[in-house]
Structure formats: C-alpha cells, structure tokens
Amino acid sequence: MHATSRIYVAGHTGLIGSACVRRLRRVGFERLLLKPHHELELTESSAVDEFFDNSRPDYVVLAAGRVGGIVENQLYPADFINTNLAIQLNVLRAAHRAGVKKLILFGSSCMYPRDCPQPMPESLLLSGIPESTSLAYAVSKLAGVQMCLAYNQQYGEQRFIPLIPNSAFGPNDNFDPKSGHVLSALIRRFHEAKQRGAASVTLWGSGNPRREFIHADDVADACIALLQGDTEHLRFPINVGTGCDLSIRELAEAVASVTGYAGEIEWDTSKPDGAPRKLLDSSRIKGFGWRNSVEFDAGLQDTYRWYLQAMQNAEAKA
Numbered sequence: 001m002h003a004t005s006r007i008y009v010a011g012h013t014g015l016i017g018s019a020c021v022r023r024l025r026r027v028g029f030e031r032l033l034l035k036p037h038h039e040l041e042l043t044e045s046s047a048v049d050e051f052f053d054n055s056r057p058d059y060v061v062l063a064a065g066r067v068g069g070i071v072e073n074q075l076y077p078a079d080f081i082n083t084n085l086a087i088q089l090n091v092l093r094a095a096h097r098a099g100v101k102k103l104i105l106f107g108s109s110c111m112y113p114r115d116c117p118q119p120m121p122e123s124l125l126l127s128g129i130p131e132s133t134s135l136a137y138a139v140s141k142l143a144g145v146q147m148c149l150a151y152n153q154q155y156g157e158q159r160f161i162p163l164i165p166n167s168a169f170g171p172n173d174n175f176d177p178k179s180g181h182v183l184s185a186l187i188r189r190f191h192e193a194k195q196r197g198a199a200s201v202t203l204w205g206s207g208n209p210r211r212e213f214i215h216a217d218d219v220a221d222a223c224i225a226l227l228q229g230d231t232e233h234l235r236f237p238i239n240v241g242t243g244c245d246l247s248i249r250e251l252a253e254a255v256a257s258v259t260g261y262a263g264e265i266e267w268d269t270s271k272p273d274g275a276p277r278k279l280l281d282s283s284r285i286k287g288f289g290w291r292n293s294v295e296f297d298a299g300l301q302d303t304y305r306w307y308l309q310a311m312q313n314a315e316a317k318a
Helices: 015-026 045-055 070-075 077-098 132-155 182-196 216-228 248-259 283-287 296-317
Strands: 007-010 059-062 102-106 160-165 167-169 200-204 213-215 238-240 264-268
Touching: 007 015, 015 167, 015 216, 045 077, 059 077, 059 216, 070 077, 070 132, 077 102, 077 132, 077 160, 102 132, 102 216, 132 160, 160 216, 167 182, 167 216, 167 296, 182 200, 182 248, 182 296, 200 248, 213 216, 213 296, 216 238, 238 283, 248 264, 248 296
Parallel strands: 007 059, 059 102, 102 160, 160 238, 167 213, 200 264
Antiparallel strands: none
C-alpha cells in the first residue's frame, strides 16, 4: 500500500467511513475515491460496475449499508436484508473483477448467537441463532462475511477481509432516537431532556444487557493496519473490540453525566432488551499488533462535543 494508492471508501460520510477517511489522510493517503450516495447507488449493479471500471481502485473499505437500532430493525427487516445483500454482492463482484488488492467488509457483533459464551471468538459464528430483534440485519452481514470467504477460497487469495467491530461510536454517528444505535440515540435523548428540563427519561428494557463500545477512530486504525500489513496467513473473519463492556444502565448514567442531564432515568421493562451480552474476543487482531487508543470516557466526551457542534451548524444554516 503506497501513498499513491487509489482507495475507495464506500459510505465515507457515515460513522466508520468518515473515520477511515480522517485516519487515511492523517497518515498520508490522498488519492481517496469518495462518492456520495446521490452520485453512486451501490444497490444498482450497473452503476457499481461502471464506477469500478472507470476508477480502478487499488483498495476498498466497504462501510456503506443500512444500519440502525432495535426499532428500525423491527420496522424494516426487508429493507435491511435487501439493501445490505445488494450492496455487498455488487461491490465484492466488481472489486474482484477490477483486481482490487484488498477489500475490508464490516460484519457486526449481532451475527453471533444470542446466547453465546463470552467473550465471543470468531469460531462461534454460525453455532447458534442470532438475536431475533436484529435477525434480518445479522443474516445480511453473515452473508457478506461468507461472500468474502468464498472469494478467498475459490481464487486462492486473501484479498477480501471481513472485519467484525463491536458497537462503534463517534463523530458522524446517527443521533436519531428512532433509527440510531443506543449510545448516539441516548446522547440526543438526554441532551434534549436537559434542554426541556424534563424530570425523567424513560428507556427501553431493564438496563441490564452489557455492550462493548469502540470508537470509530480505533476501527479505522484496525482497517489501515489490515490494509497495510501482511494478512496472508490470518484467518478471517476477525473481531475488533476493546475487551471491556458496560451495562446499558451504566451507559445511560455515563451519557446523562456527560450531557449534564440531572433528572431521573426510568426503565420500561415491557420493551425488549436484545442480546444479554455482546463482548468480542479480539485477541487475534491484538496479536496482529493493533491496540485501541481511545478510552471510552474520552470518546464519549468527544462524541458529545461533535454533536453539539453539529447542532450549532445546523441551526446556523436554518
């Protein structure tokens, strides 16, 4: 991988995609191929083929896809599975045909069985049924991982790298309480509750499930390490996480503190919890030399600062 390499980052305006762009530029890669959604529809195979034929990227980071929290997964399971399957099928096929040297595809910790020994090693994938509240998304990402492995096996090359990050957060996240993931959605809910002077905020579930959170910059660093390093003898897929988790209740209390919300936190136990715990065994990527560098508290504060700035920018444009 050279400074002149052409690197296509799909989904470059999203959470992980934008982090990859920041990190790549920081270490000297400037020939980044960035196409917004309105210019390149990745679910259309002819458009994807034309882009790869014309741009000839050397490396690809596939961070585009349909993502969301429990509510979105329950409301739009067909959209989740259709969109993600189409994007993965089109991009992997075009990348193979164009001779891309390496491609990173992101799986998800929700691919693991709902009731799974903790922490979860990669060998436990497909050993049980994933959590039902995100099953369509999990199946679509499992299919993407298997596509990578199938190409690698059939053509005898380790070019397609499926990476499984745990719950990522950071700048450019989706902060919509209905469609965002739990951490970013909580930031907005507690911020708005503080602004309204609300006496309490009611959250779904019991607060007992545990989750592992990783800053998007750390995920991006893992991508760069895998793109640059010798991965010929690595077994894929490969997990990337911090090795530490906290309960949703602890997360809510941390977010309330960062946002300055001082009201009560109440729990609606009639709503689903999701999987009881999702902690990844990331020993293999740590053995490859990667380490996370963003501590959770610092990353949470950084994310809230970014959210406040984004809100101010939006108000200024209104």
